Each structure stands twice: as structure tokens, then as C-alpha cells.
Amino acid sequence: MKRKILKSLAALILCFCILLQGPYMLTVDAAAFNPAQRNSYYGLLVPTQLTKIGDTYYLVDSYHNQILYNTSYGALSMSWKVMTTDLFQPHSIAGDGVVYLVTDTENHRVVSYIKNEDGFTELQAFNNIGVRPHYVVYDAPTGLFYAWSSMTGEMYLFRRKADSTEVYLENIMRVPELYGKYVRSFTIEGDQIYLPCVHSSSIVAVDKNTFKIRNIYPVPENIAGMVQLTRIQNYYYLTVSTDINFNQSAANIVRARTLEDFGAGNYESLKWDFGGDGAPYYISEADGSYFTVVIRNAGRACGYKFDVVDDEICNREELTY
Numbered sequence: 090m091k092r093k094i095l096k097s098l099a100a101l102i103l104c105f106c107i108l109l110q111g112p113y114m115l116t117v118d119a120a121a122f123n124p125a126q127r128n129s130y131y132g133l134l135v136p137t138q139l140t141k142i143g144d145t146y147y148l149v150d151s152y153h154n155q156i157l158y159n160t161s162y163g164a165l166s167m168s169w170k171v172m173t174t175d176l177f178q179p180h181s182i183a184g185d186g187v188v189y190l191v192t193d194t195e196n197h198r199v200v201s202y203i204k205n206e207d208g209f210t211e212l213q214a215f216n217n218i219g220v221r222p223h224y225v226v227y228d229a230p231t232g233l234f235y236a237w238s239s240m241t242g243e244m245y246l247f248r249r250k251a252d253s254t255e256v257y258l259e260n261i262m263r264v265p266e267l268y269g270k271y272v273r274s275f276t277i278e279g280d281q282i283y284l285p286c287v288h289s290s291s292i293v294a295v296d297k298n299t300f301k302i303r304n305i306y307p308v309p310e311n312i313a314g315m316v317q318l319t320r321i322q323n324y325y326y327l328t329v330s331t332d333i334n335f336n337q338s339a340a341n342i343v344r345a346r347t348l349e350d351f352g353a354g355n356y357e358s359l360k361w362d363f364g365g366d367g368a369p370y371y372i373s374e375a376d377g378s379y380f381t382v383v384i385r386n387a388g389r390a391c392g393y394k395f396d397v398v399d400d401e402i403c404n405r406e407e408l409t410y
Contacts, residue, residue: 121211125170128157133166133390133410135178136382141375142184145204148382148392148410151178156191162380162394166410172209173202180273181371183227183234188212188254190234190247192222199225199236199245201256213256219243224274224317224371233259237275237284242267244275244282244300262300267293273330274317274371283348285315290333292318292348306348311339312356319372321379321397326359327351328381330368340368342381362402363393378404 134152139162141147148157148169154176157169177195184190189202189209199222201213219238222245227234234247234256242264249256270288281303284293290313292306308315314331324344332339342363345356363369367385374380382392392408 121175122205122208123171123173123175123211124208126208128155128167128169128171131167133382135384136370136390136392136410137180137384138182138371138373139380139382139392139408140182140371140373141380142182142189143186146375147172147182149179149181151180151194154178156182162392163406163408173200173211175211176200180223181225183225185227185229185232185234185249188249188256190225190227190236190256192218192225192236194221194223194239197221199247201254203254212254215245215247215258218245223272226275226277228277235275235277235282237272239272240269242270242272264293264295264300264302266302273315276318276320278320283318285318285327287314287331287333292351294348307352309352309354310334312341312343312351314339316369317371322400324400325351326372327356328369328372330370330384337368340366342369359402362395362405364391364407367391369393 130153133150136148137151138149145158146162150157155174156172158172159169176193180192180194182189182191191200193200197218199215199218202209202211220240222236223239225234225236236245244262246260247256248259267286270286272284272286276283280297282295282297286293290308290310294304295302310333312329313333314329316328316330319326324346326344329341331337342359343356345351350356363383367383369381369383372379372381378394378396380394384390394406395402396404
């Protein structure tokens with residue numbers, strides 16, 4: 090009996106200690122160096138992001154559990170180097186010129202790295218970052234990394250200490266109305282943040298400082314499986330993975346002049362500008378051009394580089410990996 094009581098007491102103490110740590114735990118490993126090595130896979134498996142940070146391009150090869158990097162965006166995937174493979178279906182990467190943060194989606198983590206001459210060093214791993222964190226960006230005006238938990242309506246705000254590579258979690262902001270609803274990304278525009286919510290079939294606008302809802306913009310169910318909203322010149326571009334029922338045949342990329350136009354059906358389909366099939370994911374901007382990746386069946390994932398001049402898509406280049 091006494092042994093059972095002691096075990097129960099120990100379990101209670103353990104639970105209490107976990108609660109004291111808050112909703113997340115930070116682990117700091119001895120600098121885990123990942124030496125540069127060639128990508129061993131032919132092609133990409135569900136890529137989610139092609140972006141440029143500094144003078145280097147990064148490809149998030151999600152279902153190969155890795156992130157690739159190269160000085161050229163158009164090289165075949167086997168020519169890219171591997172930044173890290175210590176991930177489980179990552180979705181995005183962001184950097185501030187010193188550190189890089191990665192959403193390690195299926196491990197529910199955000200991981201920080203620094204770039205070395207011959208590879209990358211993993212510095213910190215933030216565990217229990219909501220549920221399946223999808224998207225991270227560095228916001229220069231605030232000096233914060235914003236990382237979104239895709240199912241809990243939570244934004245995790247990270248800051249790098251001045252003159253240091255150490256990152257700390259400064260705050261967690263919540264949108265209670267989005268708890269349990271699937272949101273793959275967000276867009277910061279001025280003092281607002283737009284959150285395309287699949288389950289509510291709407292784009293939710295919140296105040297950047299308070300995260301209180303300012304407005305809700307409904308969208309039709311056939312484009313409800315939204316991935317990302319991007320403002321390019323006078324249009325909002327919306328990448329769409331599925332419809333409200335997660336039917337991938339509805340994959341598209343559409344654009345409208347106002348957010349209200351999406352709900353009214355006043356939007357233009359750009360599906361055939363990006364191959365006619367497959368699901369475009371995140372859009373990134375670099376050097377005045379735009380980049381996206383398209384997830385297609387049978388391992389035919391590809392990327393696109395394109396420009397927009399006077400609201401017209403031009404100089405489109407399909408990237409075969």
C-alpha cells in the first residue's frame with residue numbers, strides 16, 4: 090500500500106513539474122552540427138516552400154523530412170545540399186540574417202539553426218508548439234519570428250537576443266475562435282494578420298497587436314481548402330489545396346482585387362498559369378520575383394518562378410526538380 094501511495098505521489102509531483110514548465114518545453118542540445126551533404130533523393134516528395142534567405146535558396150521537401158539549400162533556384166534536386174534531416178514533415182523556414190527557424194510540423198516543434206561554412210548547426214528545439222505548426226515568418230518591423238500552430242489558434246512569438254544566436258519564446262497570442270480549425274498559414278499586412286481558415290470557409294482578419302478579430306471574409310466552399318493569402322500589387326492571390334471536403338481535385342490558385350470579392354465569386358482562376366493540375370502551396374518573394382511549389386501526383390512536384398508587371402503574370406518559368 091505504501092509503495093502505491095509513493096508511486097501516486099511521484100506521479101503527481103511529475104505532473105505538477107510539467108505544468109510549471111508551461112505549454113512548451115525548451116531543449117538545448119550541445120551544438121548539433123549537420124555537415125553539408127548532397128541530397129540523395131531524385132525529385133521532391135510533397136514540397137511546401139521555395140524561398141530565398143540572404144543569398145541562398147531553400148526548398149522544404151516535406152515528406153522526405155528534409156530542407157534543401159542551393160545558390161540556384163532551378164537546379165535539379167540531387168544537386169541541392171541538405172540543411173537537415175532531423176525533422177518530421179517540416180513545412181516552412183524563415184531567417185533574420187543570423188538564425189533560421191524551421192517548423193518541424195509533425196514533431197510539434199520549432200527548431201533554430203545557424204549557417205556555417207560547411208553546413209548548419211542546430212541550436213535550440215522548442216517542443217510542444219501547439220499542434221502541427223505549419224508556418225513561420227520573420228517580421229522585420231517588430232524583430233519577431235511569428236510561428237503559427239495550425240490547429241490550436243495560437244501564434245508563437247520568438248525573439249533573438251541582441252548580439253546573440255539564442256532565441257527565446259516571448260509570447261503566445263491566441264485566437265480562441267480558431268481553436269480546432271485548420272489554418273495553414275498567415276499573412277501580415279500593416280497592423281492586421283490574415284488567417285485563411287479551412288473549417289470556417291473564411292479568411293479571418295485579426296489585430297496584429299491584440300489578435301482580436303477585426304473582420305471575417307467568407308469564401309466559397311470550392312476554394313475553402315486554402316493554403317496562403319498573398320498580396321501582389323493590386324490583387325490578393327490565394328493558393329488552394331482542396332475544397333471544404335478536402336477534395337484535391339479542387340486545387341487551384343485564384344486572385345481577386347478585394348477580400349470581399351472572393352466571397353462574391355468575383356475571382357480569377359490562374360490554374361492553367363501553373364500547369365493545370367496539382368496543389369500550389371506557399372508563395373515567396375525574392376529579388377522582385379515570386380516563387381511557389383506545386384504538389385502533384387506520381388512524384389511530379391515542381392516549382393515556378395514568375396514576375397508580376399502591371400498585375401499581369403509574366404516571365405513564368407517552370408522548375409523541374
